[in-house]
Structure formats: structure tokens, C-alpha cells
Amino acid sequence: MRTLNSIELLRVWEDGLNLTLTERSLQLLSLACGVPDLNQVADWSIGERDARLLQLREWMFGSRLLNKANCPKCGELLEWTTELEDIRLQVPQRQTSPQTFELVVEGTHISFRLPNSHDVFRASSDPAYSVNPQKLLAECITGANKGVEEIAVDELPESAWDALEQQMEKLDPQADIQMALTCPACTHEWAANFDIAGYLWTEIDNWAKHVMQEVYLLARSFHWSEQDILKMSPRRRQLYIEMIS
């Protein structure tokens, strides 16, 4: 895995403008991880995907995260910083082929895989998943049996679903990052979800617009090509811009 240079990042940003957030993340990781097959990247668990996005973010924009959220009770705007290290719950694995796990609940053996980007993509475009949250979990079950008898997914005991969800969270902790917040205005306490995919894309979007502005200013004054300007370090671009003004 490696970071992306300005030319690559600007190309991924431009290509990603008409894509969903999941597709944008896959494009970024495909390039950064040297895996051209997007289907293969989409096979990675969400925790694995997010651990890699977090690593990419650290290389591209540093380790301090600036967060914002509105209090759900009184609307107060909260702003705070987080160190990336505090929310890093798993490190990217070397081996990324899809894995199957086992769980035993009330004598029933369940084989399952972890949710991945294919699941997120399906779930975000089909309302059936929000009506029935068990649907996504059910699709991750690859087999269930009690002794020699095979058990259909809809015959699993209620306790199996809770156990399965807990086990998935334990195996793939980076997939669900919650931040405990307290509103300074009304003392309301809640847990805010941190989504690295959305966070990183917003930063890339801001970065791209800033860089294009720099290219415009430098090309207009010095008649350098876009490629040549993008190959410069951010520091050098900034120094030339200061000379113009």
C-alpha cells in the first residue's frame, strides 16, 4: 500500500464525481493498494477497507482529525479534534482473501463471512435492507447446522442473530466507530458515528478545489502546464503563489 500523488488523486477525484461514496472508496484503494480489480477490493470486509482508508488519510492529510456534529437535542454545533491513533482499531492485513468464520449458538454451528462493500452497495440501493436489518446478516451466513441436520437461516434462534452481530463487531472493529459526545450547551449525551469514507472524500473534494485554484493562478502567471504544476510539492506551489501576490 502507498499514498497517491497529486496527479493520481486529482484523477480519482474527477472520476469519482459521478460515483457513490462506496465506489469512490474502492477507486482510491484500488490505486493505493495496487489491486486493479475493483470486485476484489469490494470483497474486503468493511473494517479492512476502513483501516486502509484511515492509513491513506494519515499519509495524505496527517493524523489529526477535525470533527463537527450538531447536538441532536438542541442543535448546538460541536467541534473537536481526534488523533487518528485513538480510532485505529485494526491494522490492514497482508492477506486479504475472503475468510469464513465459525460461531456456535445453542448447539447450532454457523459459518459466516464479514460484511463487505458489495453488501453496503446492495443495502444502500434497496429499501428492503432498512426494513429488515437481518437481511444483510443473513446474506453473510454461508451455512448452519445442528449435528448432521442443516438449519435454514430463517429457523435460527433469536439469540443467534445477536451473537452473530457481536462476533462480527469483534472480528471487524474498524467497521463501526462511535464517538461519545456531550453537548456543552444542554449536557445531552450521545454516540456519533464516524465514517472515514465520507470524511476522507470531503477532504479530497476540498483539496482538489484548492489545488485547481493553485494551478489556475500559476498557469496564468507562469504558463506552466497543469502536469508540471501538480508535480511540484505543495510547499513550492505555495511559495510561487506568494510571489505572484
Ligand SMILES: [Zn+2]
Ligand atoms: Zn445540546
